[in-house]
Each structure stands twice: as structure tokens, then as C-alpha cells.
Amino acid sequence: MSDSTKDGSKPPLMDKEKEEKKLLDNWTNSFKSLFSGATDEEIALKEHKRCEKWKKSLIKNNSLIEFMLENLKKSGCEFDVEKHFKCVPCDFKRSGGFSPELGIILCQNRFSSKRHLQDTLTHEMIHAFDQCTTKVNFNNCEQHACAEIRAINLSGECKFLTEVKRGNFGFASHHQKCVKRRALITLKDLDCCKGENVAEDALLHVWKSCFNDKAPFDEIY
Template sequence: MPPNPSSAPPTTAATLEQTAILPQSKQFIAYQQHQTSPSFLRWRNSMSFFLYGPAKASEPPTSKSQAGLVASLMKPPPQSINDPENEGLSGRKAGLTETVGDEVSAGVNDLGDQAQRERCEKWTNIVVKDSPLLHFLIQNLKKSGCPFDPKLHFKCAPCDKSRAGGFSPEVGVVLCQNSLYDKKHVEETLAHELIHAYDHCTTRVDWTSCRQYACSEIRASSLSTECGALREFRRGNFGITKGHQACVKRRAILSVRQNPFCTRPGLAERVVEEVFDTCFQDTAPFDEIYP
């Protein structure tokens, strides 16, 4: 079970110094103030937070916010969707290895848009109800002044087939209905995006900073269970020493590469290396890495 949130380790001075993430009062007003900062607005104008891959033009947006979200998703990601390493938050494959992924994607895409949406919503309702991991994250977002209502802030939508989901403070968490192949995949994707939401809520993150972006990606991949031993085995990554850390680092690098402020060759690898130890050890709001 998730640890008691009251005993979660505080963010250390070393963490703040090394990642340049400033402490933030856990009040919603601080969250709102940051949304008007120049760095936030530059980022929002460039892309939606953590959302990658084109949405289908045939799926009409249901609100003004979603209209902007769909428009932001129409630009294809810089990496090829056929790249077997294209699997992080910002390039998460529908499957686990290239072969399995193709098989799974074929099964998912046999359904029409409406059937995919209904299945996505059904699975989301089940995991939100039953998952102690998601309960814990949603509870801690509420305690931090950023309450998440799954009925309002979790949305299923069609995306590029290599994507599983994303987070935007203007919309919430988007699940890619045409890429999710089972309830466990939905749970992992929601957990990953909720870690980003928690970081956005509780720290004064500059999302244009490659170091801070990398830190949140490291935490999201580590704490969401997506780098568990079984997941890595099914991806074909066998016998890796410190396999969890290797998975987290690999996926964080892939995600940072897709940040338009971090495209310089070698930059993603460098910043992930620089902040990895500190950010990997920062397990808030957990006491330790969720098994």
C-alpha cells in the first residue's frame, strides 16, 4: 500500500539547489500565480504540457480548451513512431517491444473511435475506483491545493498511435484511447501524468528549463510503476544491472529530447545525467518507490 502521506520525506535543500526547483507554498494561489509567469506563458504558447502526437481531425473537440489541445496535437513528434526506443512519456509506444507493440496496436485499432472511447472510459473508471496508487496521488494533489476530479480532469481522446497520454494544466490528463491495451496500462499512464501534475502544483517549475523538465520526467517514470521488472522484461530488456534506474534514465532522455527547448544534440543525455541521482531519490509524495 502507499505510505502515509504525512511521513513523506521533504524536498531537500540539495534537491532544490541541484535542480533549480524553488520551494513553493502548497497553496492553490501560488499555482495560479505561476500560470501567469512569462516562462509558463512561453511554454504554453509553444506546446501543451506533456502532450505529444497528432489527434484525429475527425474527432470534434467538446470545449474551447479541448479545441486548443487538439490543435496543439496536430504537429507530429520529432521522432519517428517506428523508432523502437520511442517509448517515453513524450514518445510512449502502445506496446512493450516493437513486435508486441505492433500486435497490440492492431488489436486496439480494430475498434472504431466510439468503441475505443467507451473502453477507455470504462477502464479509467475501474482503475480510478480500485487503484490504491491513484487514490494516493489524487489525495495528495488535493492536499497540495490542486484537487483532481477524475470525472472532469481525465479525458479519453484519439492521438498518434505511439502515444499513451499526457498532462496539461488547462485540460487535465488526456488518455490516448487508441493506444491503451489494458487496465494496467491505463493505471500506469494515469500515475505518470499525475506525478507531473503533482510537480506542477507543488513546485515553481520552469518547464522551459531542460534540467527541471528532466527532473519531473525522472520522477514520473520512476514512481508510476512503468519501469517495473515485468514491464522491462516484456520490452525485451533482460539482465540489466540496476534495471529500474536504467529504464527511468532511458525514458527520461527520450522525453527531454522532445521538449522544443531541449533539442540540441546531446543535451537531453547531459541534463538527465546531471540531475538523475538527486531527482531519482526524490520520491515525494511517497516515502519510497512504489513497488
Template sequence: MALDPMESSTTPAAGPSTQPETAFEKWRSSLAQLTGLGLNPVEAKHRDERLAQERLEGDWNQCEKWKTGLMKSSPAVVFMMKHLTLSGCPFTAASIQCHPCPPTRSGGFSPDHGILLCQDRFFSKRHMEDTIVHEMIHAFDHCRFEVDWGNLRHHACSEIRSANLSGDCKWTRELRRGFYSFSKQHQACVKRRAVLSVEANPNCADKAMAERAVNEVWDSCFKDTRPFDEIY
């Protein structure tokens, strides 16, 4: 079809198109943001801050999603929530909070603040389940037995019970840590992890003191499975 002579005579001649260059710049910019290559120091800093914030938000969202699901469907978590309520210390979702942590821990319990879940330290939902149960046993002990956390024997007993009853020392977890044995593996794990926790107590001078505290209460506390009927 022929062009209208009037239209062709009044339309300016098109210059070189800038569209390919614009598309290329968008591609180059997105690749630089993805890889970090070709960015100046200011751009690189902004990129790192943005990625760090996205990781924090992603970790928090995943942690909250798993936590909410476990509080509804995990038999062990639901069981512990029931017994905490019966002991006069009910735990709600607000009592279990997700936050970033150092790489050496996955959770914690504070009588004043509840349970901490280290949002960036869980390799599976089952790992989080074990951690929640572990910390809930500490909460149960604090509520039911009025634990003095500055007393190493008290602390040792609760650490023995938590490691023993939470699933923290099952064989697959120990294998992941690089520890495995076909004879008394569970007991060895419980004792080792209890000593590590007590050693971190500000009132503990050294590993020998932590080991002594754990050994002094071992027999009675390892046998104490409350509120479970047996080792979970």
C-alpha cells in the same frame, strides 16, 4: 384434408418464391460488410468510416470504464488524487480525458488541460494505471514545485520522478519493450525514458542535450519519492 374447391379455384397459382433470393441477398450484403469483399468504392468508403467510428467509440468506452474504475479502486491513483487535493490541485474525472493519439504515446499532462489518456494505446488496465500515476506525478510536480516545462533541468527532474515512481519501469514492462537486464534494470529504464521525453521538448536541440540535463539532476531527483514514502 382436402382443399376447399372454391378456395382453390379463386387463389392464383403461386409463382417462384422470392424468399430464398431475399435471404441470400441479406447474407451476401452482411458478408460483404464484414469482409469488405465485393463492395464498390463508395460502399467500401462508407464501411471503412463506419468501422473507424465504431472503433473510436469502443476505445473511448473502454478507456472511460477503466479510468472510472481506477479512480475508485486503485491504491496508487487514489493516493495521488488525495495528495493533489492536499497540494491545492484537485483532480476530477473531467481532469482526465480519453482521446485517440498517435502510436508513439499513451498519455500526457498539460497544465492547462489536465491529463490525456490515449484511448487506443492501452494493452491492459494495469498499463493505464501506470500511465495515470505517471501523469499525476507530473501534475503534482507542477502544482507543488511550480515546474517550468521549458527549463530542461526542471523537465528532466519530473520525468525521472514519474518514470521512477509510476510502475512504468517495472521488469515486466521493460520485457515487453524488448529491454531486460539483471543488473540496475530499473535505473537504466528511468534514465532512458527520461532522456526520450526531454529530447521531445521544443527547447532541446538533440539527444546529447537531453542526456546532459538528465545527468545533471539525476542523483537528487531519483532519490526524491514524494509524495510516496518509497518507489511504488
């Protein structure tokens, strides 16, 4: 897998992430403009209420979230949705996170839509499933690469229309390209993947087996 330009130089790795962050920041500014004059605390409260509303609606009505909850339970890792699914403000660029100790974090100030929250929640639930069934060492670059490949591949965040909204219009192998791009962006930020080509090599080494591993699904969502 090569990420060099024609002249042999490395392209800016974070360009696509910057594009997405710009779109999200524009949405965030538009959201805040609706509450001009509101304090930061009032805006945070509205964001929290919206996140909680969307979260509860998805848990109650979304078949994908229900499926993941059922499979986590079957695997011996039943989630308390009130205790383990937390809507909190975040000051980093990701929209969510998973910790075996804390559960799933949903970044209430980073969601542009209910669908965005759904993709994030599913992504983190797949991490939770992997941790429950295989005890992933997230401090190991290859194991983390596998976890990211699976979560991105299976969560729905690389659907064609979602990619189009990000400005990615490729047709041939667009899904695989999306999964690789987004996984690499995450890996490049990790301490365990620091060093020249460490993230790229880890991704390449585990790609085939992890991309083809669809558990607990029968096919890509």
C-alpha cells in the same frame, strides 16, 4: 553517461521506442481485427468506452490512484476526475499527457492493457503533483528532465516484469537503466532539449536529486 557504441558511433536512439511502438501497433491491429468491417468512428467509440471503463475502475478501486488523488487535494490541487481526466484519440506515440490548463489526457487508442493505463495515469498525476507543488517549467530542459525522472521512477512503468515484456532482460540496475532510457527518449523529442548532448547533460545534471526524490511516496512503488 555514455550512449556510444564500441566503434564510437551513436546507436539509434529510438530503437527501444520503436520496439515498444511495434508491440503496441501489433496489439492495435489485433484489436481492430476483432471489429473487421467496423468504421473508424465505431472503433473510436469502442476505444473511448474501454478507456472510460478502465479509468473509472482505477479511480474507484486502485489504491495508488486514490493515494495520488488524496495528495493532490492536500497540495491544493484537487482534480475533478470527469473534467480533468480525458479519454481522447491521439495521433502521436505517447499514451498520455499533462497540461496545467487542460489536465490529464489519456490516449484511448494507445492502451494495450488496463495496467498500461494505470501506469500512464499515475505518471501524469505525478507531473500534476510536481506542477502543483513546485511550479515546474516544462519548457526548461533540466526541469522537464527532473519531472520525467520522477514520473517514470515512481509510476511503476519500470517494474521488472514490464521491462521483460518490452524485451529488456537485464538484472543489474535494470530499474535505473529503464528510468534513464525512457526519460531520455522523451527529452530528445522536446524543443527545449534540442542540440548535441543537451538532453543527456540535463538528465545527468539532475539525476541524483530527482531520482532520490520520492514525494509524495515513502518508497518507489
